[in-house]
Amino acid sequence: MRCVVFGATGYLGGRLVPELLRAGHTVRVLARTPGKLADTPWHDRVEIVRGDVTVADEVRAALQDQEVLYYLVHSLTRSDFDTVDRDAATIVAREAASAGLDRIVYLGGIAPAGQELSRHLSSRAEVGRILLGGTVPALVFQAAVVIGSGSASFEMLRYLTERLPAMVTPRWVRARIQPIAVRDVLYYLTRAAELPPAVRGAFDIGGPDVLTYEQMMRVYAEVAGLPRRVIVPVPVLTPWLSAQWVNLVTPVPRAIAVPLMESLVNDVVCGEHEIAAHIPDPGEGLTGVRRAVELALTRIRDLDVPTRWSDAGPAPADPLPTDPEWSGGSLYQDVRERPTTADPAALWTVIEAIGGENGWYSFPLAWSLRGWLDRLAGGAGLRRGRRDPHRLHEGEALDWWRVERIERPALLRLRAEMRVPGRAWLELEARPGNDGAGAIYRQRAVFEPHGLAGHLYWKSIAPFHALIFGGMTRNITGAAETAAGSLGGGPTRTGPWGRLHRPGRTSR
Template sequence: MVLLTGASGYVGGRLLLELEKRGERIRCLARRPELLAPRVGSSTEVVGGDVSDPSSLRSAMAGVHTAFYLVHAMDAHGDFARRDREAAACFGSAAREAAVRRIVYLGGLGRGADLSEHLASRQEVGRVLAESGVPIIELRASVIIGSGSLSFEMVRALVERLPVMVTPRWVSTRTQPIAVEDVIAYLVAALESAEAEAGVFEIGGADVVSYQEIMREYARQRGLRRWLIPVPVLTPRLSSRWLRLITPLHAAVGRALIDGVRNETVVADDRAVRTLDVRPIGFSEAIARALRNEDRAFAETRWCDAIGDRPSEATGRLGTRIVDSRSIEIPRSPEEAFAPIRRIGGRTGWYHGDALWRIRGTLDLLVGGPGLRRGRRDPDALRRGDALDFWRVEAFEPPHLLRLVAEMRLPGRAWLQFEVEPTATGARIRQTAIFDPRGLFGLLYWYALFPLHRVIFTGMLRAIAAAALRGPSSVKFPEPPVSNGARL
């Protein structure tokens, strides 16, 4: 049995999927087991508890041969180093009492006496776990590249939102960024390797670069022109305040990240590559893979599942994409609810604000786009790849899904998705608009037009529901209320 902590986190969630794929028997320790349980496989056990609670750890450790310790505080309030130290001591003690054979811990890479407070704390946690007497493999990772990684999201937000960046000294700090897939590979190797002896293993990618080079490469792959102007006067405190204004990162997290990036995170000992048989990729491919993974995750997302019955549960974002979702329930079968959706566009129109749609089409023609003149191939039938006014059918799975990708001129990429799912009393129609803004102008475009989009899309969904209600049934129902989702 493998014990996994931090399974709801960025790395832990990915490791969970990989371990399940490999058929490992897994037990996840979670403070909120009711939130994690729906996300795990049928053979994975989820138990409630906390790494600082000895009683919950005793039961969680029963029958465990390897325990993954993937938790760490990122807040800057209170004595977080003491809390992390005490939690690690508690975890190590429980592992020793349960005769656990190995602890695998993911820490942070860095050398020297001038480590940031958070980085020093992460390395201290590794030492405390080792003092328990249980053999520990401590993987000290450099910056992790992948959608959801705090460091990657910081870089992404800066590059996406600022055409010109006045950059502090830390952008020239050397680092050895590693793809999240390679981090997972190292964690799995630490579990499976019989040759790996206890100790510290430094892990990084194939390239040693600066944060400035990471920013430039991300901008290149996103097709963004960016100018970086270095200045020597921005202190970590000023930089964290600047991040708070520009990025969605919480202020405390931003300060912790800025404090950490002043330290070089370059592998000095290649023991990990020699012992654990992982061949990391370079940072350019890591960024490309992160962006491809986002596209795949987006294509596979069903917003009915992701958002659930209560729209307030929506996150509002998937990577760089902004999500605006709303739903409506009607007393009709999914087939009846989907009927107006499959006829949308062309001579049928867009159910609400058709004059505004025509104006948008005319503007699109003036700037070289297709406008609305293409109409649709057939007024009643759709298939994947069909042109539909200034959209194209990207996915069509009647009576459950229609996803349109925009071909109009935009400062970014846009999709409009309709989903229908059965409910106890009929069907729920979910309409989701997704926009992937290209740089600062793309963000300004979205927020400037959001009030108008809200009126149009809300009216469209109500009209689609009304059209479905008028279908073959002679019973007239009042127009139901629309439930709005999160919008960022």
Template sequence: MTSPRPEGANRMDPGKPLILVTGATGYIGGRLVPRLLAAGRRIRCLARNPERLAGRPWPGVELVKGDVSDPTSLEAALQGVSQVYYLVHAMAEDSPDFRGRDLRQALTFAAACAKAGVRRIIYLGGLGDPARHRSDHLASRQEVGAALGSSGVPVLEFRAAVIVGSGSVSFEMIRHLTERLPIMITPRWVNTRCQPIGVRDVLGYLTEALEHPEVEGVFEIGGQDVLDYRRMMLGYAGIRGLRRLILPMRVPLPILSALWVDMVTPIPLELVKPLIEGMTTEVVVRDPRALEVFRVRPMAYRDALVLALQRLDEDAVETTWATSLSREQEEQVLGSHEGMFLERHHRHVKAPPRAVFQAFCALGGENGWPAGNWLWQARGFLDRAVGGLGMRRGRRHPRDLRVGDPVDFWRVEALEPERLLRLRSEMRLDGRAWLQFTVRVEGDGSRLEQTAFFEPHGLLGLLYWYSVLPFHLFVFPGMIRALKRRAEAAMTQSGPGA
């Protein structure tokens, strides 16, 4: 099923080869698409939830609803496609059969590509000597690469180790561990050698691949430096002017390391476990052919860190590790409120809709929540205690939002400039919850409406709603009052002619 094309899609030159990108809601895919557009490529994106891409500034990109494991949806998605990027991996899913699922998906996708006459598959896999793998996830990455070539379609496979970039899961883990712990007693995996690569260089290889349509096979890519993880953390500390002491010791079970990282950093356990497992395997480039075939000249580790920190300082992070991390939920339109509990508040605000919209779009993340922030933090802690993500995901950007962005334990489900923001809860709940803000012109200012929706599932859902009602009496009225003050204060500071 094809979603409506964004404005401008029909202006694309139909004579250009059509490129399909899978995994466009993810960290790498979300950064690759705009670079392909800048290079003049004609792009189609396959996503299970295309609405999560609706807010991206990607003029002319065609969005198609589908799944790499569904041959029917792939038949439509691959129609007329010349080359495809396969950027799908189940790293964030904690399942005993993730390896088998990844393999089956790759085989299904490969067969569909062969049937559709696709000329080549471009895949980003994992670095490492297959004879020395200690990680199921690293092994799975290379098994997927082999499976993609099983139907006879040529495959260009790039294999990378740790990717260093603003918002990447590896960078964020190193950043938070180093920032928060002056003394680290670490497992011996910190002495494992790794060849990190900057995200700009990875994107450079992926983008340039289209200029070499005849190239296939496995290419190992890495940055200039081969370092162990201890030196990587100390390198970050040096740039930040931090003095850190790292003491390696024997930790009998990798899960103990994963649980500690889960506690200290925002990265959830389901992502930490495969990362820690992968850090026990040496991942360095053994075959430098990529430097002979492609123009990319990878930067040093320090330079990649400086660029990542610069993007954070500038609030210019394109995608984060949390961008694609979401529990699959049914499609829901809040047109009917039958069976739902609602809590609605409204205020007249002496400010135009633009100022009000900017105020509620700045909620969450490091900005916090303007009423009962400690209660929001406590609710996030409880969510983490039962296996949820809690508040750890934060925000991609302190002010800007787009559909699909995480906001603490919420996800932006709908966004209409200067009119509406709807957040869908991704907490572990016996039910489904939304928080919606709308604004419209009213008299000499605006009318702000704030509505909390909750659809309980069974008796536990009802008990949950009534148990949190006392807190709602404080949190929700306080939040709309704070938004009113912020919007009016912003207008006062900018002046009447702003």
């Protein structure tokens, strides 16, 4: 099928495109800013058209010669989002009819009967009605919270649970919800392309579990390995006040938090499962909440995802370059780069020799003190050293680190085994210099905080990063330049804290 996706730079659209490609469909995408798609792993396999859903001529051009339209656009960040979405849906329904499309597929929200809907849910329901009212057969999926890294509703829950061991919350934490994993949403969306025209209408989709927001927070805490959260519902906090609080505690923008929080007062549970008559449940069954949360935590639990997501194409729960910066959970980083006149081989020699007797090239007293503190806390400290002064192997211990990955002669990744309230990694890279001259040293310290203590730990040591990590950057490149240019007369090796000496001589 020839499919066109409106909203490919958004959360679901960016994940749907590769699923459609895997299913054998051809894909065109409409984007107001095509440059946002430049780093996606599929950008060279689709046709990218610049356009805006509120401009009829641009919508008409994007729909030309297409069969199926996926409409995944929402203007939540605008104060007048309901007006904008209403006008856009009207234009799209009209132009889809003129273009002779076979089908429109839209994802909206569950609109519980007999309840006063929030402005957000009302707008989603209105867009669905506009598309269903057109002449093109429309399929409107209605879902509650989508669980996946990057989903705004899930990100709010993630940050609140991670950062607050105790919460005073509005009564909405007792509202019932039927969340759905992002991979199941994509399953339904992808298979909708080939349904016959007679299948049209609105269908609720949800996972197998019905629970409250409070229970969801507790499940998240268990899966993330956090202590049991204390949650105290009170009647005085309105959704609007809650949104201001969320804006302070989490990085989710206020413009998104306010309408979403206003929607939490509604019970959003599937009223039917009639979609199963047209799209059967996945062979392995729909994904439960616990498993969906585990998949959503992949970004942090597999450090390869944010650093090398393009190698094999991301899974639905993985982050994408098009996701907002606040999505994906807390992952603090200190990244530094420095050019050096040494060639990449000389730089790599210094990198692979780091640690043990050769030291860590920065503020030895601080490293030594941190090692002793770690030993007092029952950790590894610096006493483990290294087995070989020049060569490392994946899986071996290196002081309080573990060698997690080596891509010789370019990348060394270490995973910390010190006692910290979270998990930490240190990456050291040697890259060819610009125009083939010299090399570029790149250093990245990554920390995944574990609860509130983890956030406080990172913030407490942040003032020392310039001294410790900045010193490492300068001294490692300096050692590489010295090794490459100023020492002769035989092999050299790095001595403690980055000094260089020849075998048989004592470093001082």
